[in-house]
Amino acid sequence: MKNTVAFLFIYLVFVAACKEEKKEDKKFISIVSLIKEQVADVDTSLYPILKITTTDSSHIDTTYIKREDFAATAKDFLSIPDLSDQKIAQRFQEEAPRYDDLLNRVIITYTPIHPEKETIKKQEMLVTPNPEGDKVNNIIVTREISNKDSFFQQKMLWQMNKYFQVITTRQKVGQPEETTVTKVSWNDETPL
Secondary structure, three states, X not given: OHXXXXXXXXXXHHHHHXXXXXXXXXXXXXXXXXXXXXXXXXXXXXOOEEEEEEEOOOEEEEEEEOHHHHHHHOHHHHOOOOOOOHHHHOOEEEOOOEXXXXXXXXXXXXXXXXXXXXXXXXXXXXXXXXXXXXXEEEEEEEEEEEXXXXXXXXXXXXXXXXXXXXXXXXXXXXXXXXXXXXXXXXXXXXXX
């Protein structure tokens, strides 16, 4: 009888543990992996890399970036949560994909389940559907950090195989808002 009770107890503990661990794996596309592929491609290319920084629409600074500095320049994109990691994916949800007739793109959007706990508020991909293989055209990411003393927001756009742009808005209490637009292009005919 004691063996039966012990076996039953162990069995019930095992079943309860299995039920708790059985969270459904989420199959999200890794935007970070797509960006890493782009960075690796630029690192091995011969493209000139141009960086244009505009501060408050008045001050423009243009520089060329060394190939070995490209990854550091793209750090804002490389630091977003990688949704292929299940621990991170459990904190996000995928909205129903929608098709934009005007753009001829499918828009895939990932948002945090608890937005107040995450700095990345949205990760989005615009994909051109094609029977021979879909093609990611753009990646859009929104980051926000807000507290009682300051507000920080980044709106980030990655145009695949051409350029990326980061619009950063900062404001501290009692000070004017400051906006910086940084565009880094490597294979774009219209860098401005």
